[in-house]
Amino acid sequence: MSNYNRQKIVDSVPQKGFFGHPKGLFTLFFTEFWERFSYYGMRAILVYYMYYEVSKGGLGLDENLALSIMSIYGSLVYMSGIIGGWLADRIFGTSKAVFYGGILIMLGHIVLAIPGSVAMFFVSMVLIVLGTGMLKPNVSTVVGEMYSETDERRDAGFTIFYMGINAGAFLSPLIVGSVMDYSFHLGFGIAAVGMFLGLVMFVLTKKKNLGLAGTTIPNPLSKAEKKKTFTFIGLGVVVLAVLCAVLIPMGVLTFASFINIVTFLGILIPTIYFVVMYRSPKTTTVERSRIIAYIPLFIAAVMFWSIQEQGSTILASYADKRTQLDWMGIHISPAWFQSLNPLFIIVFAPVFAGLWMKLGKRQPTVPQKFSLSLLFAGLSFLVILIPAYLGGTDSLVSxxxxxxxxxxxxxxxxxxxxxxxxxxxKLAPAAFSAQTMSLWFLASAAAQALNAQVVKFYSPENEMAYFGSIGGAAIVLSIILFALAPKIQGLMKGIR
Structure with a gap:
């Protein structure tokens, strides 16, 4: 997109309205607030819905299988962002991608809200994965389009937008978790209503507040390309449907084999990204050095997100089965613990931002900060060992x-x-700037694809070995990364 077109979009957006920011920030703040309310509300109770007995309103799946499916679901959500970004860039623009994505998410939650079979459950998962992949990356892009590249409000605008994400993620597990014991389907229905409100907010205010933001198609397909692309997609869908129709009854395509396929893709896709970028003739010598520096950071990110994302799987099960839920006269829903992450981010994000600002040039380098994140991740798992060590694995813990x-x-x-x-x-090669951002999100996809295999080994009986080995591995990797930090910093070629 040329600088002229960028400025034309900025000029079309009313620049004063929401806390001194463009009016469109109001639209996108509440659209994303309700989308995250919807997503995290559903996610807070989903694993319980899968493994609770049918008599308790669940699907009655094996618990370890439910934990693996939950991890695969999270991995596919991040992978689908690549599809959503491509559709927005080549076919219908980011604004329409946000709208269509929201509709798919809402339909997915409506399907979950209707009592049904395991088959309907997977239909809902497909709808939510595709919808989130279309909405999530593109709504952030629209935020960026409202500001010129030199606008000093830009970072503050994204900070306000980020608060909307975490506010929705904080409130929804509290509300949806409160009705979980009464009805899982009511909880999913509340999530659907949340997405509906987000869509209503978006449709009613986008014309007045967003101007041309999100309407431009950066790299549209030609007529010939469209015909070829749609033919290819159509054939792909037909082939996939035929394969499923044949392989599922034969017992070849099972839960276990599908989980293995996604795990393989979670590792293969980012590997291909690295190889293509490194070998591209468009990548300079300096950029190749920075790609090499990025690899250990990517591996560290996979390890970190592998632990962090177990908050909605292993720790969710731990909250349900190993935690004292009647505490100080209050009955705690296990889903409420899912609100802790966004709550702590809202509270401590300004503290960390202020700390880095105060330290200035004395703050840790990027590799050192990554090593610190692994240290904290490892410690978060080792903490869980203490109550098991003190009271055994049979008693409920505080x-x-x-x-x-x-x-x-x-x-x-x-x-x-x-x-x-x-x-x-900063480290992205100029020719692959957008794709490198996709690569960063694929670290979360790879982490959860890996988790789909790892969570199979968890049980209350071996929880000390489980938490201890994973937490210990993160701390060892943290020490190695810290030792390699000066070398990695040198490969970054002036980037700090």
Whole structure:
């Protein structure tokens, strides 16, 4: 997109309205607030819905299988962002991608809200994965289009937008978790209503507040390309449907084999990205050095997100089965613990931002911050060992141990997530800037694809070995990364 077109989009957006920011930030703030309310509300109770007995309103799946499916679901959500970004860039623009994505998410939650079979459950998962992949990356792009590249409000605008994400993620598990014991389907229905409200907010205010933001197609397909692309997609869907129709009854395509396929893709796709970028003639010598520096950071990110994302799988099960839920006269829903992560981010993000500002040039380098994030992640798992060591694996533990674990891993997230986003934009080869950002999100996809295999080994009986080995591995990797930090910093060629 030329600088002229960028400025034309900026000029079309009313620039004063929402806390001194473009009016469109109001539209996108509440659209994303309700989308995250919808997503995290559904996610807070999904694993329980899968493994609770049918008599309790669940699907009655094996618990380890449910934990693996939950991890695969998270991995596919991040992978689908590549599809959503491509559709927005080549076919219908980011604004329409946000709208269509929201509709798919809402339909997915409506399907979940209707009592049905395991087959209907997977239909809902397909709808939500595709919808989130279309909405999630593109709504952030629209935020960026409202500001000129030199606008000093830009970072503050994204910070306000980020608060909307976490506010929705904080409230929804509290509300949806409160009705979980009464009806899972009512909880999913509340999530559907949340997405509906987000869509209504978007449709009613986008014309007045967003101007041309999100309407431009950066690299549209030609008529010939469209015909070829749609033919290819159509054939792909038909072939996939035929394969499923044949392989599922034969017992070849099972839950286990599908989980293995996604795990393989979670590792293969980012590997291909690295190879293509490194070998491209468009990549300079300096950029190749930075790609080499990025690889250990990517591996560290996979390890970190592998632990952090177990908050909605292993720690969710731990909250349900190993935690004292009647505490100080309050009955705690196990889903409420899912609100801790966004709550702690809202509270401590300004503290960490202020700390880095105060340290200035004395602050840790990017590799050192990544090593700190791994240290915190490892400690968050080792903390869970203490109540098991003191009281055994048969007694219920105080919920404060879980609170402490979530708090410690958030410290790691604040050393990893914003720093990783910033480092990715700086280290990306010029010819692959957008794709390198996709690669950063694929670290989460790879982590959860890996988790789909790892969570199979968890049980209350071996929890000390489980938490101890994973937490210990993260700390060892943290020490190795810290030792290699000067070498990695040198390969970054002036980027700090």
């Amino acid at each position: 919920p404060m141990w879980l609170v402490l674990s979530y708090l410690i891993v958030v410290f790691g997230e604040l050393c990893m997530s914003p720093v990783g986003l910033s480092a990715t934009t």
